[in-house]
Every structure is written in C-alpha cells, then in structure tokens.
Amino acid sequence: MQQAPKTPPSPLTRLETMLLIRAYEHQLVELQKNGAPGTCTSVGQEACAVGVVAALESRDRIVTNHRSAGHLIARGAEPRRLMAEVLGRVDGYCGGRSGSLHISARELGVVLTSTIVGGELSMAPGVALAQKMGKGEPGGIVAVFFGDGAACEGIFHEALNLAVQWQLPLLFVCENNQWQAFVHRLETMPDNAIANWAKGHGLPVETVDGNDAEAVLEAAAHAIAHIRQGGSPAFLELVTYRQRGHFEPDDQAYVAPAELDYWRARDPIDRQVQRLKAQGLIDDNGLTALERQTQASIATALAFAQTSPWPAPETLTDHVYA
Amino acid sequence: MSTMIQMTAAQAINLALREEMRRDPDVFLMGEGSATKHRDLVDAFGPDRVRNTPLAEAIIAGTAVGAAASGLRPVIDLLFAPFMTYAMDALVNSAGKLRYLSGGQFRFPLVAMGMTGTGWCVGAQHNHNIEAMFVHTPGVKVVMPSEPADFKGLLKAAIRDDNPVLFFIDLGLLCQEGEVTEDPDFIIPLGKAAIRRSGDDITLVSYAKTVAVCLQAARQLAERGISAEVVDLRSLKPLDENTVLDSVRKTGRLMVVHEASGLCGIAAELAALVSTKAFPSLRGPVVRLTGPDAPIPSSWALEQAVVPQPERVVNATLELLGAAHSVN
Numbered sequence A: 001m002q003q004a005p006k007t008p009p010s011p012l013t014r015l016e017t018m019l020l021i022r023a024y025e026h027q028l029v030e031l032q033k034n035g036a037p038g039t040c041t042s043v044g045q046e047a048c049a050v051g052v053v054a055a056l057e058s059r060d061r062i063v064t065n066h067r068s069a070g071h072l073i074a075r076g077a078e079p080r081r082l083m084a085e086v087l088g089r090v091d092g093y094c095g096g097r098s099g100s101l102h103i104s105a106r107e108l109g110v111v112l113t114s115t116i117v118g119g120e121l122s123m124a125p126g127v128a129l130a131q132k133m134g135k136g137e138p139g140g141i142v143a144v145f146f147g148d149g150a151a152c153e154g155i156f157h158e159a160l161n162l163a164v165q166w167q168l169p170l171l172f173v174c175e176n177n178q179w180q181a182f183v184h185r186l187e188t189m190p191d192n193a194i195a196n197w198a199k200g201h202g203l204p205v206e207t208v209d210g211n212d213a214e215a216v217l218e219a220a221a222h223a224i225a226h227i228r229q230g231g232s233p234a235f236l237e238l239v240t241y242r243q244r245g246h247f248e249p250d251d252q253a254y255v256a257p258a259e260l261d262y263w264r265a266r267d268p269i270d271r272q273v274q275r276l277k278a279q280g281l282i283d284d285n286g287l288t289a290l291e292r293q294t295q296a297s298i299a300t301a302l303a304f305a306q307t308s309p310w311p312a313p314e315t316l317t318d319h320v321y322a
Numbered sequence B: 001m002s003t004m005i006q007m008t009a010a011q012a013i014n015l016a017l018r019e020e021m022r023r024d025p026d027v028f029l030m031g032e033g034s035a036t037k038h039r040d041l042v043d044a045f046g047p048d049r050v051r052n053t054p055l056a057e058a059i060i061a062g063t064a065v066g067a068a069a070s071g072l073r074p075v076i077d078l079l080f081a082p083f084m085t086y087a088m089d090a091l092v093n094s095a096g097k098l099r100y101l102s103g104g105q106f107r108f109p110l111v112a113m114g115m116t117g118t119g120w121c122v123g124a125q126h127n128h129n130i131e132a133m134f135v136h137t138p139g140v141k142v143v144m145p146s147e148p149a150d151f152k153g154l155l156k157a158a159i160r161d162d163n164p165v166l167f168f169i170d171l172g173l174l175c176q177e178g179e180v181t182e183d184p185d186f187i188i189p190l191g192k193a194a195i196r197r198s199g200d201d202i203t204l205v206s207y208a209k210t211v212a213v214c215l216q217a218a219r220q221l222a223e224r225g226i227s228a229e230v231v232d233l234r235s236l237k238p239l240d241e242n243t244v245l246d247s248v249r250k251t252g253r254l255m256v257v258h259e260a261s262g263l264c265g266i267a268a269e270l271a272a273l274v275s276t277k278a279f280p281s282l283r284g285p286v287v288r289l290t291g292p293d294a295p296i297p298s299s300w301a302l303e304q305a306v307v308p309q310p311e312r313v314v315n316a317t318l319e320l321l322g323a324a325h326s327v328n
C-alpha cells in the first residue's frame, strides 16, 4: 500500500489545501452549469477536512460520505483523478463507476465511502474492529466523517453504542453544517442534540468551531491521542456551514439570505488568511500568487480529466463479484 | 367535460396529492423535505398534513404504518428507491404482514414513493430498480407509471387503496410533459395494464420509461413491416395477467423489456405466466431484455450500456422472427 502523504506541517499548507479544495469544487460547479454530473460540494467546510486529516497519520483510515472531496484532497487525492471520476472516466479513482458520490481511494486510506446517509456510520465500527484485531498497521485508528443529518438515523446510536462497548479505535467526526439536504437542522432536532446524544453514550465529546482549521486540528489531535492511548472512541462535533446548495446545481431558494451572509462572514478560508496575515506568514501578494498557482493546477487537472477515456461498455459487469 | 392540460409528471404527482388531500382529510404527506418541496400544499392544507421529517427512513415508514393502522392515510416520500432498504422492516415486516398476522384486524392504507432509474449518472446507491423486491413481498402492491396522466391516476388510486402501495417514480420521466385531466374523479385502477400500440406479430411488454423505448422500437419495426403490440403494465402487483395473455394469444410472441435486473424479475414472472397459461399460442421462446446483475455505474458511458435501447429491442425482435420463420 502506498503511503499517504506526510501530514501538512504548517498553517500555511492548510491554507493551500483549503484553497485547492475550494478551487476544485468551484471548477466542478462551472462544469455543472453545462450539464456535467452533479456533486455535493464541501464549500464552506474546508477547515473540517484539513483540520481532522492533518491530525491523522498514514496508518489511520478514513470512512466518509457523499460530501467527501475535502477529505479526499486533504488526504492527498489528486484533483485530476477526482475530476476524472466525477466525469465518469477510466482514470478516476473508481474507474468511473462511482461518480462523485462514493469515491473511495484505498491507496490513500480512504477506505469506504457511502452516499447512503448513515452508511458510513454502519461500516466504520467494522473497519475500526479490524484495526484493533490486527488487520491494519499497528496503532492505526479510523476517522468517520458524517453530517448532522446522519445523526438523525438510528444507525448513529447503534454505531456509537457498539464502538463504546467494544472499545473501538474510532473517531466520530460530525460535520454539523446546519442543513440536511433541503431541511434545516433545527427542523429535525433540538439545538444541542448531536453533542448531547453522543455524550449519552459515554465517550469524550467536543464541540468545535468547524470553520477554524487550527481549532479543528487541535481538537482532533487531542481526541486522537485519547483514542490511541486508551483504545476507545471519541467524538467531535464540528460546527460549520454548507455555503452552497445540497447538490449542484441548486439555487438555495429555501435558504434565508441572512443565514448565508452570517456564515459567509465566517468563511474558513478568510479566517485562515487573516490568521496568517496577523502572524506575518502571508501578505496580499503571496495570497494572489497562491491562488494563481492553485487555479493553474486545477486547470491542468481538468484538462487531464476531460481527455481521459470513457470506460468501455464491455467492462460493465467487471468488479461485480470478487 | 373536464379539461385536459399539459403538465409534467412531477406536476401530476403534486396535483394528485392536492386532490386527494382535499377529498379526504385523513390523507397526509411526509418525508425528508416534503414540506420544502411542496410549499403550495403546506399553504393549502397546513403544516400538520405536509411534514418535513428527520432524516430517518426507518421511522418515517414505521410512523406511516402505525398511523395507517390507526385511521390515517399517509403518503411518504422516501426520495430514492435504494433508501427504502432502511424502511424495509416497516414496509415488509409490518405493513406487509401485520394485517394477515392479526387475522385481518388492521389495514394499512399507505403509499411509499421512491425515485429510481438511469439518466442522471448518480450511481447505484441512488439508481436501483428494486421494484421486484416488493412484488416478492406479500401484502403490498407495486406501481410504476410511464406518463403524466398515469402518475396522477395511479397515485390517486394508490392513496385510495386500503393496502400499502409502493409507488416507483422513474426519474427520467419527472420532467416529461403530457396531457392530464383536471377531473378530480379520474383514477387509473391498480392492476390494469394499457395497450399503448396494437400489433399482430409480437407483444412487447414493459413499464415506466422503458415503454417509450418499446414504442420507438415498434415504430422502427413497422418500417420493416413488422407489427408490434406494446403493453404498459403500469401496475406490477397486482399484475394484469389477462391483458398480457390476450395479447400473446394474438401475436404468439412475447418480449419483456425492463431496466431492472432480470434475475427473478418481472420478465421472468411473465415468462412463467405465458408458458403456463398460453403455451399453445407461443410461436417462439419468450425473450427478456433487462438490466444486468450488476450495480448501476455512474459513468454515462456505462450507464447507457445498462439501458435497454430501442435498437436492442429491434434486433432481438428480428432475431426472434427470423428464428420463428426458419422453424416454420
């Protein structure tokens, strides 16, 4: 198995990764205006992805969901192969079979991705059990990313209960982005429900500002240290916001403009830029250069994806059975 | 006389809901985003009868079952058919069995809607034609319409039925327009197939958007002097055996075409039906053109390979007729 890339060492690399994730998502949004297959973008949630993934090691595994581009890119996935997958081409991570919604990349330790909400939660305990029973690299843990909506599924409680009872090395990462497709979170659950429910299962729970990459990293590192030492699970609720619609294209007509404004003013990338500027680690010129470089790499990735061949129809039933 | 108006299948569904909710105060709608999607129904009937639910299919379906047994008539929108697996316990074990197991004490007048089908490149966790799974489930009925008028008429019949009805929506049809009557008493009874085109040489049986594929194939066959009859099942359970049998007795040949996997599917059932009840009329083997035993891929190129295309229907028909000729 190929090693996952080294943990990004600095706040500046985290900014770079967030810019890359956003540029990637925006590029797809542009394609979707012209009929490319839709995606659930992670725009606004980049800090959750880079913060948690920065705290993981290459021996750790990730289980994720439909809104996974940030997790994948933060883990070192190549935008060109992600784009090829979204466009249904052979060079995609899953040979075009997945499309955007269930991209796994085993070589990166992103092992199982399900777009069935709650599917990620149902599988993660098993991946963690296998780690514990010696199938992974020694000391490896599992991080499972899921949304606030997934916390409404019964499987949420089933997974938490099992992980606690069996002392599984599992980090639950709930990206509470306020929306569950076209329904606001507050229409489906009490305000503090997620953390309270998790606490009821008897594991350490921390609620974190999910738009602050450094705060996410710190909380994740802390939770992961607990998991590695004690061999038992931990839970992070990352409070964040889905800045775009559920699935592109989506005009967000059902979203209150004031809410969007509120969260755009708390944009995770702007936050990281402000921090780095305050620390003297970047200036406007540096930022512009970085953005240009990111744009260029996304343009190259797109050209690669668009020229990647379509899978041959004869391969339709390949990989159905092992 | 009531007027006919042009509308999409999505509008026809909305109209059916509106008419039935107006007619019967026990009818109500719930699902993940139902109130967001049907704002106009919330305005007309209030938030009690058009509900956004938590994201939890098992409890949506379970609640519908409990409410149905207690006198309400819930319609639940489970979004995409594959998500119904979470609702399976309520639909299969409760709604399908507890009338029988209680010795007939309860009835379960509920409708569960789910979208499926190719055309959107979303992959197998959204696109899985699982209708035959429910045909295999005692106690529930299954419908899958092919055109806007049927969406309206069948949904109204499903809501009025005293049994659980699975209402499958072929995604590719939602935006297609057609003529729909505004008559609030217009229903299409469950278990009635429709002959969409009459012919003498072969019977093409299908449902949902594949009916259009068969009609296209029938037009191409007509140019070659072959007359195909096209039957739209509309209801998969109860199945309109007589319409299929009558047609096959006339044409002597049967081809069943659907996107769903062939194994233990609707086509297999129809093959068994005609070989049991119309064997002497058959002039050739029953042909099944179905989706593969494979999850549906996202890639457009592979997704298209799943879909029964008109050319495949035409070629298979020519082969069947050729074989029949050489036998004769």
Ligand SMILES: Cc1ncc(C[n+]2csc(CCOP(=O)(O)OP(=O)(O)O)c2C)c(N)n1
Binding pocket: A040, A066, A067, A115, A116, A117, A118, A146, A147, A148, A149, A150, A151, A177, A179, A180, A181, A242, B032, B055, B057, B079, B083, B086
């Ligand atoms: C079992 C299931 N039900 C419904 C859906 C449709 N769906 C996809 S994502 C989504 C909302 C998920 O909300 P959340 O868990 O908060 O994740 P987010 O999309 O906000 O990242 C819904 C309803 C699905 N994919 N799977």
Ligand SMILES: [Mg+2]
Binding pocket: A147, A148, A149, A175, A176, A177, A178, A179, A180, A181
């Ligand atoms: Mg959410």
